[in-house]
Amino acid sequence: MDVFADLLGGFANALEPQYLLYAAIGVTIGTLVGVLPGIGPALALALLLPLTYGFDPTGALIIFAGIYYGSLYGGAITSILLNTPGEAGSVATAIDGYPMAKAGRAGPALATAVMGSFTAGIISTLGLTFLAPLVANLAKSFQATDYFALMVLAFVSVTALVGTSIIRGMVSLFAGLFVGLVGLDFLTGQQRFTFGSAQLLGGIDIIIVVIGLFAIGEALYGLARLQYAKEQAVEFSGRIWLNKAERKRVWKPWIRGGFLGFFFGSMPTGGSEVPTFLSYNLEKRLSKHKEEFGKGAIEGVAGPEAANNASFSGVLVPLLTLGIPTSATAAIILSAFQIYNIQPGPQLFENSPDLVWTLIASLFIGNIMLLVINLPLVKVWIKILSIPKTLLYTGILVFGILGVYSLSGSITDMMIVCAIGVAGFFMRVYDFPVAPAVLGAILGPMMETQLRRALSISQNDFSVFFTRPLTVGLLVVALAVLVLPAVLPKLLRKAKRAEPAG
């Protein structure tokens, strides 16, 4: 019951005219930036972080939520019309969205994306509303060993993101871990990989990593590719709304995608890659129109887009209650919290209830705004796609580097962002996945700190990791995640072979 009262209080705040205006601004800016090919939600937030300095924390977070949802929607537009997904989370959307658009059904594809996002957004925000306070309560008893076990689980699950080549994925992960090591060692104050530079003592900010990889790296890659790929946005015409047959086909994928997205989003690896592809495969398996998949099946757009949106509220569960960011986007939002001197964690719901519940209420509002403001404006957003690519990518380069300068005013940071950008470019060229590097840089230092804290508290007695039930439970789950994908298929095959005999 308390949850309802708290949430109502949140709505009372979020519905104040100025906050509604912020939400509308956020959604619009987010869509605008999201429509630009190659810019996903994480980068949109990183570039726009300085914008929020002028606002109170609640206002800033409302704008952030708006930008996030807006850029997801913008990403769906580019995935469907251009076949250039802005972030890993919308890759699955393009598989069937682009063929739909080519077949003249861009309108229904976009409509199912937006309405699916809305439905899933509501489902997952409800999930967040009820789950987060419970987790926050549970998290109060979390000790360093438990946090460490959670990080182990997260890192083990990262293997799901490393793509087809384990070696490439691991190289990417370790590059990220290395970046996370730079700076003063948190527990002893020793300098690590600072090469005598005072500017490196504070470490490399995750925002710099995100802007380097996603803005500089992507823009360079886009520019390098211009002469090969002549992308042409699919002409947009015809109806926008779904017809009756389509409506019947999409509502179940929306709901399933919503649950998948929220569930996997709230897991320690978070992110939207896993749930979107799971949703795509699930819809393919359940559909009566399997032959259409890959050629323009509307379920193939509905499920992944729903899962993509829903994963955001999921990611907020570990972020708000444990202070653990499990995706690039979450890491940027954590930075925003810290600018305002707010530390997400078990105490957040007690210390800043107004802020938290206003944020959650604004997620509902942002979803609704997206639906009423943006869907009718589809044709306006598409105009942005006609900006010449050379101008666009050059602009991204300039704004990316300017963005870094506006955050820190440091020339060293600008050089670092360029170096990371060039590394990101080569990662794209040689097909190294970027997500493990980002997660390594975010979670690596956290895991190291928690491990060493746990050992320091126990005076270097490793048995602490095997005596707390919660720690043991999490480590067992991590082991299962590591071992089961390799072992399970074999076991199932054995069972199948045994069946006919028995």
Added chain:
Amino acid sequence: MAASLLVLTGCGGDSGEGGGSAEEYPSQAIEIMAPADPGGGYDQTARSIGRSLDEGGVVETGAEVYNVPGASGTAGLTQFVGENAGDPHQLMVIGKILVGAIEQTDSQVNLGNTTPIARLTAEYDAIVVPADSEYETLEQLMDAFEADPGGVAWGGGSVGGVDQILVAQLADAVGIDPADINYIPYSGGGELTPAILSGDVTAAASGLAEFQDQIDAGEMRLLAVSSEEPIEGVDAPTIIESGYEVSIANWRGLVAPPEISDEQRDAVVAMVEEMHDTPEWQETLESNNWDDFLLTGEEFSAYIETETEDITQTLTDLGIVG
């Protein structure tokens, strides 16, 4: 390099002319640097000083605050000393934490390169345990600490900061080798509080304000405060009253750039003293629970010197500097 030399000589020329007519100070806007990100203690102090100067009517020319984060404050210090020599309109907020950071980061520039103006505020540390702890008094906790130094896990702020120095001095008071202290740093109150409540650490030392809510809610027990005198409205003894000759103040103050004349320094000190007496500043002290800790000019210079010696010694004993 050439540019900064030019600026340097330019300012030197200015100060030569301005030296004779100190009563005209300030002749332009006062700029105050906070050597940290917006939101923290340095930033809050800088902004409060700026507001009191401005709204308190101390300066007609206005006061502006800017942030230079990085390298635990020493990035700001390096820039401040390097770019502003001879300019009495430039001020910078410093504090006890910066003294340790200078040693820790091997900073080429130290507070000896500045012109100390005034110490202004102090905050005090609290020593707390979880509400269900077996330790009811500081004495009980210290007895356990003495019996098994490693067995008491102390939580507190970043390495080399005020909190760790306090724990080191407590250890010293009962004859424990600093190398045997089991000190676990956290990035701030937001991270430390959950670690105390979950029972991760045995006890914790950090700014009283960080724990006030949990103490009031009965989730933490306040064993002692680090001030020399009991704090009004706080229901706990000082560490000294508990029988250990240890006190620590997390002070903050202002410095001016190098190469300003004694007359100019006196003018800046006079301005800061006037700022100190404004109702705006007194309100700031009260609303932030900052102790009035005024000390100016030469005496403040001497204080910084003793602090630097003490802190360097403690950090060396702890093996952080060496």
